[in-house]
Amino acid sequence: MLSRSCFNLLNLDDYLRPDRTRIPRVMTVPGIISDFENGGEAAYDAVSSANQERRIIVSNQLPVRVRCDAAAKRWCFDWDKDALALQLKDGFPNDVEVVFVGCLKADIDVSEQDAVALSLVENFRCFPVFLPAETQSKFYHGFCKHYLWPLFHYMLPLTPNNGLRFDRSLWQAYVSANKAFADAIMEVINPDEDYVWIHDYHLMVLPTFLRKRFHRIKLGFFLHSPFPSSEIYRTIPVRDEILRGLLNCDLIGFHTFDYARHFLSCCSRMLGLDYQSKRGYIGLDYYGRTVSIKILPVGIHMGQLESVISFDETAKKVMELKARFEGKIVMLGVDDMDLFKGISLKFLAMGHLLEEHPELRGKVVLVQIVNPVRSSGEDVQEVQNEIDNVANEVNSRYSEPGYEPIVFVNGPVSTQDKVAYCAISECCVVNAVRDGMNLVPYKYTVSRQGNLDLDKALGLDGSSRKSVIIVSEFIGCSPSLSGAIRVNPWNIDSVSNAMNLAITMPEVEKQMRHAKHYKYISSHDVAYWARSFDQDLERACREHYRKRFWGISFGLGFRVVALGPNFRKLAVEHIVSAYNKTNNRLILLDYDGTMMPQGLVDKSPSDEVIKVLNGLCNDPKNVVFIVSGRGKESLSKWFSPCEKLGLSAEHGYFTRWSKDSLWESCLLAMDFDWMKIALPVMEHYTEATDGSFIEQKESALVWHHQEADPDFGTWQAKELLDHLESVLANEPVVVKRGQHIVEVKPQGVSKGVVVDSLIATMRTRGKATDFVLCIGDDRSDEDMFESIARSVTNPSLPAIAEVFACTVGQKPSMAKYYLDDTSDVIKMLQGVASASGQLNKPALSQVSFEGPP
Numbered sequence: 001m002l003s004r005s006c007f008n009l010l011n012l013d014d015y016l017r018p019d020r021t022r023i024p025r026v027m028t029v030p031g032i033i034s035d036f037e038n039g040g041e042a043a044y045d046a047v048s049s050a051n052q053e054r055r056i057i058v059s060n061q062l063p064v065r066v067r068c069d070a071a072a073k074r075w076c077f078d079w080d081k082d083a084l085a086l087q088l089k090d091g092f093p094n095d096v097e098v099v100f101v102g103c104l105k106a107d108i109d110v111s112e113q114d115a116v117a118l119s120l121v122e123n124f125r126c127f128p129v130f131l132p133a134e135t136q137s138k139f140y141h142g143f144c145k146h147y148l149w150p151l152f153h154y155m156l157p158l159t160p161n162n163g164l165r166f167d168r169s170l171w172q173a174y175v176s177a178n179k180a181f182a183d184a185i186m187e188v189i190n191p192d193e194d195y196v197w198i199h200d201y202h203l204m205v206l207p208t209f210l211r212k213r214f215h216r217i218k219l220g221f222f223l224h225s226p227f228p229s230s231e232i233y234r235t236i237p238v239r240d241e242i243l244r245g246l247l248n249c250d251l252i253g254f255h256t257f258d259y260a261r262h263f264l265s266c267c268s269r270m271l272g273l274d275y276q277s278k279r280g281y282i283g284l285d286y287y288g289r290t291v292s293i294k295i296l297p298v299g300i301h302m303g304q305l306e307s308v309i310s311f312d313e314t315a316k317k318v319m320e321l322k323a324r325f326e327g328k329i330v331m332l333g334v335d336d337m338d339l340f341k342g343i344s345l346k347f348l349a350m351g352h353l354l355e356e357h358p359e360l361r362g363k364v365v366l367v368q369i370v371n372p373v374r375s376s377g378e379d380v381q382e383v384q385n386e387i388d389n390v391a392n393e394v395n396s397r398y399s400e401p402g403y404e405p406i407v408f409v410n411g412p413v414s415t416q417d418k419v420a421y422c423a424i425s426e427c428c429v430v431n432a433v434r435d436g437m438n439l440v441p442y443k444y445t446v447s448r449q450g451n452l453d454l455d456k457a458l459g460l461d462g463s464s465r466k467s468v469i470i471v472s473e474f475i476g477c478s479p480s481l482s483g484a485i486r487v488n489p490w491n492i493d494s495v496s497n498a499m500n501l502a503i504t505m506p507e508v509e510k511q512m513r514h515a516k517h518y519k520y521i522s523s524h525d526v527a528y529w530a531r532s533f534d535q536d537l538e539r540a541c542r543e544h545y546r547k548r549f550w551g552i553s554f555g556l557g558f559r560v561v562a563l564g565p566n567f568r569k570l571a572v573e574h575i576v577s578a579y580n581k582t583n584n585r586l587i588l589l590d591y592d593g594t595m596m597p598q599g600l601v602d603k604s605p606s607d608e609v610i611k612v613l614n615g616l617c618n619d620p621k622n623v624v625f626i627v628s629g630r631g632k633e634s635l636s637k638w639f640s641p642c643e644k645l646g647l648s649a650e651h652g653y654f655t656r657w658s659k660d661s662l663w664e665s666c667l668l669a670m671d672f673d674w675m676k677i678a679l680p681v682m683e684h685y686t687e688a689t690d691g692s693f694i695e696q697k698e699s700a701l702v703w704h705h706q707e708a709d710p711d712f713g714t715w716q717a718k719e720l721l722d723h724l725e726s727v728l729a730n731e732p733v734v735v736k737r738g739q740h741i742v743e744v745k746p747q748g749v750s751k752g753v754v755v756d757s758l759i760a761t762m763r764t765r766g767k768a769t770d771f772v773l774c775i776g777d778d779r780s781d782e783d784m785f786e787s788i789a790r791s792v793t794n795p796s797l798p799a800i801a802e803v804f805a806c807t808v809g810q811k812p813s814m815a816k817y818y819l820d821d822t823s824d825v826i827k828m829l830q831g832v833a834s835a836s837g838q839l840n841k842p843a844l845s846q847v848s849f850e851g852p853p
Contacts, residue, residue: 053096054194055534058181059085060140060202062102062126075108075116077124082415084224084526085199087301091530100126101184107133129184131177138173144202145374152201152225153340153434154232163379166237175205175556182209191217195537198249200224205245208556215549215560218541220533221246222253224298225436226476230265241556243271247286248559250540253294253533255437255476260295268710281536288547288562288812292540296532297480299525300442308416309451317420318454325365325424328403329503332425334369334418334440335432339383342431342472342489343368344390347406349431349495351394354405357500362403364503366429367421371411422447423454426510427468427502430475431489437476441469441484445517466510468502469517470495480520483513550810561810563818570806570817572831575773578802579835582771583621586758588784589829590751590776591628591635594808597822603638610641612826615833617644623762627652627751629780631697632663651745651780652754653699665699666749666757674731675701678744681723689716699746706740717742738779751776752783759791763798770801773832774815775825777808785814 063083069076079086089098108116113130120126131139147170150163157163164170181203185196191214198206198221210217233239243266246252254260260282267273267284275284275293282293308314331350335341350366368391373380391406398405409421422428428444448467450458469484471477478486485498547562579585589595595609605613616624625646628635632649639645643659656663679696682703686692691708694701703720705713720742724735732747759769774784785805792803805815808825819825 053093054190055092055096055098056101056185056188056194056196057085057088057098057199058101058185058196058203058206059199060102060144061105062100062120062124062128064104064120064124064126066104066106068106075106075112075119077120079124081304084298087304087526088530090301090303090527091532092534098125099188100124101129101181101188102126103129103131103136127184127188129177129181131180135173135176135180138170139177140202142167143170143174146379148201149225151232151236152228154226154228155340156232156235171238178203178206179209181206182213185210186213189214189217194218195220195534195541197222197533197537204242205556207248208241208245208558211248211560212551212558215551216544218537218544219249220251220253220537220540221249222294222533223259223436224255226434227254227259227262227266229262230269233262233266234270238556239266239270243267244557244559247271247273247284247291249291250289251292251294251533251537253296255295255297256479257295259436259476260293264293265711268714272710274714285812287552287559287810289560290540290543292536294533294536296529297476297524298437298439298529299521299527300439300446301527302446302522302525305415305419305443305446306451308419309447309454311416314416314419314423315454315456317417318423318458321420321424322458327363328365329360329363330421330425331364331366331427331429331499331502332369332421332444333366333429333431334371334421334444335430336371337373337380337384337387339379340432340434342433343370344383344386345433345489345492346429346431346495347387347390347394348492349499350406351390351397352492352496353499354394354398356496360500360503361398361405362400364499365403365405365407367407367409367425369409369411369413369418369421371413418443419447423450423458426466427470427499429470429495429499430472430477431470431487431495432472432475433489435472435475439477441471441477441481441517442521444469445514445521448514449518464507464511465514465518466507467514467517468505468510469513470498470502480524481517482520483516552810562812563810564812564816566816567813568817570804570819570828572828572835574817575802575804575832576835578771578804579832582802584762584767584769585619585622585771585773586762586769587616587622587624588627588755588758588772588774588776589625589825590778590781590784591626591630593777593822594775594781594825595626595822603634605638608826610639612829612833613639613642613645616829617642619833623758625754625758627754627776627784632656648751648754650697650699651749651751652757653746653749655754655757666753671732672699674728674733674744677727677731678724678733681727682720682742685716685720685723689713692716699749701744703742704740705742713740750783751780752787755784755787756791759800768798772800772802773804773806775806775808775819776815781807782814789814 063080063086064077065080067076085100085102092098108130117128120128142164146164147157147166150157155162157165189196195218196210198219201223207219207221210219227233236242247267252263254263264275264284267275273284273286275282284291284293333343333346335343346366353364354361391408395404395406422444425444428441430438430440432438445467449465469481471481471484471486472489473486474489478484485501487495487498489495546565548565548567550561550563551558552561553559592598592603596603596605613624616622623646624644625648626635626639627648629651630649632647632654635647635649639647640659645659646655646657648655653666654663655666678701682694682701685703686694689705689708689712692703692705692713694703705717708716717737721735721737724742724744728735728744733744734747736743736745755774762769772788774788776784785807788803788805791797792800804817806817806819807813807815808819808821810818810820819828
């Protein structure tokens with residue numbers, strides 16, 4: 001039977017067909033595929049209909065609850081309605097089918113896994129991933145919870161109490177688990193049509209496994225934790241593997257701009273990638289693919305919460321709690337039991353409040369709901385002990401008969417009970433020192449909005465709904481809550497003052513803040529979040545079938561290069577035939593990055609380069625030019641052995657046709673007074689930017705910042721560009737920003753103008769060009785490629801029979817060909833020179849084509 005990869009290869013023509021159908025994945029009857037080709041579609045399991053869109057939601061855990069029915073000796077499942085993976089379905093169109101891939105919250109014996117998987121697929125559209133117990137422990141409790149999670153929350157493992165240090169075996173378990181997820185997805189996916197949405201830091205290298213198998217896969221990722229600053233992230237020994245894993249997605253989502261900014265900074269500092277913002281979208285150019293960045297905080301499921309609020313039992317619970325805390329002002333905290341939630345700091349602030357305001361003793365109560373821990377270890381126990389000690393100290397100091405300032409409610413606590421606590425609380429305190437998002441303030445606000453039954457239970461008239469939120473500035477929901485009291489959780493005085501302000505705030509102010517929050521939260525719910533991400537994912541994948549994808553590298557360094565449909569590698573055999581049958585050839589070569597590798601300190605050409613250039617120049621049918629941004633003095637010195645070689649310096653401002661020719665300027669009457677204006681400005685930025693320097697040419701000034709701090713250098717380059725454009729607005733110059741440079745040069749000077757001039761000069765001398773070979777590697781060379789393309793398509797000009805425009809490196813370009821590196825360029829030129837038998841001939845003393853006098 002053909003493998004899945006063979007099937008895809010045999011159906012490449014189907015990629016662009018709008019009526020293509022889904023490849024069936026699962027069969028429910030025995031037989032051979034061919035037995036069911038005619039009218040046998042019913043034999044396939046209806047995981048999805050032939051034309052129905054699908055979203056594959058991948059998370060560490062499936063959105064189902066698991067319990068073992070001991071009497072029936074079987075596993076039972078039902079939906080976990082609190083799971084975000086399930087709630088986001090509301091944001092998808094009704095005709096979209098959603099399937100889930102993830103682990104179960106139970107240890108299923110190997111002998112039962114097939115039956116469990118079948119039940120989950122048939123009843124829940126869930127595809128479970130079963131990991132061996134040891135792998136699961138090392139993957140989740142080891143690498144995820146005790147290494148990545150603390151580090152992503154800004155805690156470096158400097159001591160054993162601050163998380164685990166990097167352990168290669170834990171990393172291998174993480175990779176193995178991600179590969180197991182990839183294998184499970186392979187059993188489900190139709191890569192031509194399905195969209196895959198991966199969630200959170202547990203699966204950050206999963207995109208690499210998927211992209212390696214299906215280059216055109218439509219892949220999104222959302223990180224629900226913070227992304228640390230580059231100073232923290234760069235400590236991870238496998239930092240590049242994780243970054244490249246995320247970059248194998250089409251869309252990457254973050255809760256806040258800070259998290260996205262840190263990610264982009266890491267890509268810049270560690271991988272040398274730059275990003276651009278176009279029409280409101282942030283995009284990273286990664287080997288010809290645009291990786292989009294999405295910034296949107298997740299919301300809550302309004303319908304589910306409002307349903308709980310409407311229960312009669314909720315109103316009864318509210319009445320009970322109201323009676324229990326009669327005459328008290330209740331402040332509420334709902335947190336997980338972990339070291340980043342700042343619970344002990346919150347308790348210290350409560351103690352400080354009662355100490356500074358004796359009149360509040362006996363009146364103010366802080367109810368702290370603590371959710372069950374998600375992991376175990378000495379660090380969790382240490383946090384528990386600290387919280388207990390602080391709470392006991394505050395309670396022992398300020399308790400009175402019938403009054404306890406800090407009330408613990410240990411979880412698990414039902415959503416219904418949490419809603420009831422929210423309903424009676426005047427203030428919600430979220431004091432985490434670091435948290436990805438935290439939806440407690442959102443749920444608190446909606447619970448305070450209530451309904452008629454809750455209003456009756458609370459004795460409200462329905463028009464006086466109010467709430468106050470104290471929120472840490474270090475959590476993801478903080479930017480969205482513009483009416484909250486933002487605090488630094490480490491500043492005990494500040495948090496205490498915020499508590500006092502929340503208590504004493506005028507009622508009208510509380511109502512206005514509540515209304516502002518409720519309007520935002522109700523309109524930016526989980527459905528809005530999912531719908532927005534889904535739409536952006538579709539937009540990010542629109543160009544997939546208009547490009548060709550090439551896989552490069554191995555292991556977790558794998559990535560794909562996206563190329564135009566007609567973009568292919570240039571080989572000698574492609575051009576030899578055209579080369580031999582043409583008579584007026586123009587060969588244009590960039591130098592840095594094309595003839596000479598960028599990383600070398602000594603930029604002078606090697607003997608091999610000189611030899612191949614002389615070989616090309618020896619053919620009387622050739623006009624060969626080096627077209628470079630370098631100055632004429634350097635080029636003259638380096639290429640003095642090449643008597644017939646033409647040189648174009650400073651991007652075409654100076655040109656000479658051979659060693660014996662004079663240098664000509666494209667603008668003889670150019671006024672360079674503008675340099676007196678631009679140079680002091682550049683010197684100011686050079687002094688302020690460590691690692692930058694100025695390159696002063698005869699016709700241009702270039703500010704380089706490749707050795708400066710990547711972020712600061714980029715920032716300064718933008719500022720310098722604006723500054724120069726302002727002061728040179730009335731001067732005949734162009735200010736351009738390139739890769740790690742800002743350049744000021746005369747108007748009308750570019751490599752493209754050089755090409756136009758050379759072609760026109762050859763035509764006027766009776767040698768109309770019939771063959772062009774142009775090779776370059778950077779943005780300035782794109783001007784040459786564009787000029788050549790314009791000349792070819794201009795009906796008023798003589799047609800050029802053979803054109804070979806070639807860029808160095810697999811990347812988007814105006815050129816139709818590419819070569820991998822400078823060594824490929826030299827080999828290709830050697831092959832061309834050998835084709836005409838000129839490579840080993842001695843250089844001629846006379847030039848074959850003189851330029852204009």
